[in-house]
Amino acid sequence: MESRWGPLAQYDWSVMAPEFTILIVATLISVIDLLMPNHSNRRPLAWLGIVGSLLAGWFVLQNTGHGVVEILNGSYRVDAFGNVFKLIFLAGTIFTLLMSINYLNRGGVKEEEKVVDHGEFYYLTLTALLGSMIMSSSADAITLFVGLELLSISSYILVGTRKKHLLSNESAFKYVVSGSIASATVLYGISFLYGLTGTTNLFEMADRLGQAYMAGNALLIYIAFFLTFVGLSFKISSVPYHMWAPDVYQGAPTPITAFLSVVSKAAGFALIIRFFITAFRSVVDYNAANGPHSVLISELLLVVGILAAISMIVGNTLALRQTNIKRMMAYSSIAQAGYILVPFATLTSLIFEQTVFYLIAYLLMNMGAFAIIMIVTGDRETEDIRSFAGLYHRAPFLAIAMTFFLLSLAGIPISAGFFGKFYIFMSSLVMGNYWLAGIMIATSVVSYYYYFGIIRQMYMRPGETEAPLRVPAGIAVIVLIAFIGTVGVGIVPDSVLNFIHANFPLMDLIEAAGQ
């Protein structure tokens, strides 16, 4: 079809409406920020960002249910897998922006703890969101990498926005250095794949990688897989690339810590699942002694399972020793990354439902927990766990909500986190991975100790003050939504799982367009 506007106009660009919305809103924010008087409050910009994210979410919903749409020779595809991840990112970003409004405008903050550039803070949050949305729905290594870098660079800057704060500077620097090394590792891995297949399109790569394997390039394919996986494990903060997490989580402004632990991590999972399942699914060993078998399932994912197990062990045991609440949450998030890797490592046909269910539960409980952490640590001016002492007497609802979030993170019935873990646990049992299931149970029990440490502080330790804790409206809304979500998903987990299954047929991840 020839049109007056050239070949580019023949694509259905409306499928990119969510991305365009975020891009336009981000641009608007930076322009309006420029035109606003210097000392006026930047709060309206955040509301603009929230409205834009809601609008983008509406566009994503419009895109769902139409099967797979590909544009630009399949380098960008809109499918249920990408859509469900985009909804998670958008929800996480809305929570982050709500928290940021309160974080940036709270009173009584020491000079060096302040973030000066409010407008840029909101702008960079949206560009990070744009990067993760690009990551979740592209099927071309170049587009994936550019999205990954947009997310990474925006987050490096956001981590360092408290620029007079020594810890924040240190954490931003560590984040940049380790992030660049991780990106280089990913690129190195992808370059091997490109060399073997001569294409960056994941679907063409899948076909040719199978041939390349049979032609005797097994070793290089293994090397490429592990390099790429190691580099990408930086984004989900799992072993072997987890060492940055505690320092960065501690030094970053609390809303950004929440963003990193939810949106950035979910984006990492979206990329890992799409990339490896799409590109490696047809690497089949036909010459094996016991019949043809998939190399991805039988060999590569075993190592992923081992790394997931190490993540759980390292995260949960090191969290026991922490006294800083944000550091503790960092180790907890390393352990959670280990749990979420289990469905990928065991690879049943329910992998997408299980991963997405856990990520939704994780989004709700983590965002709620970080909102409360932000309020409490901001009020007590310390990030020590003891800042939670006597919270039950100061703000009963907050303490009860926090209890539920922590129980959910620990995976105790009846909560969203319990069922997330339960489904994952079942999948590893079904696949006969008893050792992985055993490690999951054992490390979960270990994790009770530090989660209950906070609960003990809230109910049983006398605080330094009994004064009621004032909760700003925005934070109250986040806590309420997260609370209702965590409890609600915990009460009707099957309906949520069925809803995901019915509305987001995630298997079209590997289907061609138009089916």
Next chain:
Amino acid sequence: MSGQFVAFFILSLLTIGGAVFMISLQKVVHQVVALAFSFLSIAGLYVMLEAEFVAVTQVLVYAGSISILMLFGIMLTRHDAHEDTGRGKFKFLAFIVVAAFFVLVFMGIQTMNIEGTPANFSQQNNVLEIGKLMFSQYVIPFEIMSVLLLVALVGAIILAKREADDK
């Protein structure tokens, strides 16, 4: 032994040598010069692969602007070259890991077997083909790159600027 092989050998030696010297040299200026050698030799490798446009871009961007920018940065900042000696204990471990990795990759490359015929670009106009691809199939990454550059610019400004009220 063809002339191409000799050229490849020299260029790759310079590339790797530049990178190694970049790490082991002590003075910052020397490091940048070593890095510039590495960049230029990579440009030479691109020429050998018949990717002239990429080679010229490599010279312009890396060897030209980035090295010069680094030298400017060094000249405009104070840096007292002092040796740090405390990293000897991990040296052996690092050596083992790097050596093992080298052996693995070397074996992988030795056993590499790519089917099909090599591509022939000699008859095509490099710049034209790159332009066509960049503005059709790769238009999304191209546009996202502009957002990425803007983000980097904004980030550099807000992290480095001096506030109006703390002179």
